[in-house]
Amino acid sequence: MKNNWLTLLFLMAVHFNLCAQQGNYSNYLNGLVSAYSMEDSGSLVDEKGVNNGVLGGAALVPGNTGNALRFAGSQSTMAVIPTAPSLDLNGSEITFMVDIFPTANGQSKFSVVFQKGIGSAGDNVYSIAYRNNNTIRLRNYIDGTRRDFITTNIAPVNTWSRILCVWKSGEPRVIRIGNATEIEQVSYSGLHSVVDNRDLTIGSYDLAEPAATRSFVGDIDNLMIWNRALTTEEQEVLINQNLVFNDFQDTTQPDGNDNNYTSIWSENATTASYLGSVAVGSSTVPNGYKLAVDGKLISEEVKVQLRENWPDYVFLDGYTLLPIKELEAFIQKEKHLPNIPSAEAIHKNGLELGEMNRLLLEKIEELTLHVIAQQKQIDSLRLELLELKK
Numbered sequence: 001m002k003n004n005w006l007t008l009l010f011l012m013a014v015h016f017n018l019c020a021q022q023g024n025y026s027n028y029l030n031g032l033v034s035a036y037s038m039e040d041s042g043s044l045v046d047e048k049g050v051n052n053g054v055l056g057g058a059a060l061v062p063g064n065t066g067n068a069l070r071f072a073g074s075q076s077t078m079a080v081i082p083t084a085p086s087l088d089l090n091g092s093e094i095t096f097m098v099d100i101f102p103t104a105n106g107q108s109k110f111s112v113v114f115q116k117g118i119g120s121a122g123d124n125v126y127s128i129a130y131r132n133n134n135t136i137r138l139r140n141y142i143d144g145t146r147r148d149f150i151t152t153n154i155a156p157v158n159t160w161s162r163i164l165c166v167w168k169s170g171e172p173r174v175i176r177i178g179n180a181t182e183i184e185q186v187s188y189s190g191l192h193s194v195v196d197n198r199d200l201t202i203g204s205y206d207l208a209e210p211a212a213t214r215s216f217v218g219d220i221d222n223l224m225i226w227n228r229a230l231t232t233e234e235q236e237v238l239i240n241q242n243l244v245f246n247d248f249q250d251t252t253q254p255d256g257n258d259n260n261y262t263s264i265w266s267e268n269a270t271t272a273s274y275l276g277s278v279a280v281g282s283s284t285v286p287n288g289y290k291l292a293v294d295g296k297l298i299s300e301e302v303k304v305q306l307r308e309n310w311p312d313y314v315f316l317d318g319y320t321l322l323p324i325k326e327l328e329a330f331i332q333k334e335k336h337l338p339n340i341p342s343a344e345a346i347h348k349n350g351l352e353l354g355e356m357n358r359l360l361l362e363k364i365e366e367l368t369l370h371v372i373a374q375q376k377q378i379d380s381l382r383l384e385l386l387e388l389k390k
Helices: 002-022 230-242 309-313 324-335 344-347 353-390
Strands: 030-037 057-062 067-071 078-080 093-102 109-120 123-130 135-142 145-154 163-167 172-176 180-187 201-202 218-224 265-268 271-274 278-280 291-293
Touching: 093 109, 093 123, 109 344, 135 163, 145 172, 145 180, 163 230, 172 230, 180 278, 309 353
Parallel strands: 278 291
Antiparallel strands: 030 218, 057 067, 067 218, 078 201, 093 163, 093 218, 109 123, 109 201, 123 135, 135 145, 163 172, 172 180, 265 271
């Protein structure tokens, strides 16, 4: 048994060492809605192949990685991604990432890096904007209310800055400008508002009137949108290793051949994940289970997350307690307690720790109610006996 565990741990260590060398960042594909690497001057390609867009007159220039698109501070160079359900972001988590190289301060009404419009008055349901003092504003609607979070840190002119904005319901929003991190002093809970009648635009507003004072001047690269909140560890890796969409692909087999291989192993900072089933001391895993061990296990602590209600329902009004006479008759006939598996069933199907603990507590609580009822009856009989003695 010990050798089996050592073998498994050794294989896991070897695998994750290989992953570290190869750079397996496939965890970033989880929840990724769209990714724009800005590598083409002919069209705006979504690397996910879902929400492709249309370029205006933005020029192709050297980017933070590969190429980027240069925007001139007007709608003439604006890129447009048509409205799509996946871009509504109607959940409780978001992450935005974008690389910017501003060549001028933000315009007077905040320069749009990208935005998803709402209504008809030039507002947006979510956006990242570059302000005229070089700070960053994140805007998103939570349960129909507009929430703005503005940094004190700046994204300097004529410098590439990677911007990360993260929101998870019930937690403070986070804006990172490179390694400079700002955490909002308040938290908002709720869902993102659903808006399906306005496009997502890059470099300017999709409405005419606000575009004159709210367009970006400079280069934009590596725009990505997630419908989940990236962890702190994931954020730091994106920032420190300057990852792009191509880095998210794990296409190398363990033997070194490249055949678009996708591993079911993944590593996220200090957490290792395996999507398959594991058998230790056995060659099979029963259907519906993830881990099978033919032998003994030892652990300092085991936590079982129950899906059923914990049996405090026994103490609620309306719970039917089986009378003692019926309980006695059941035991004499079945040779086990009601709702408790028989010895034959346990031998055949095994023992589920969580469910058995729930059932045992149910019986303890029922027994407690019987004891209380009997004590009341004893007290009543004692009083009657005292009266008779008098």
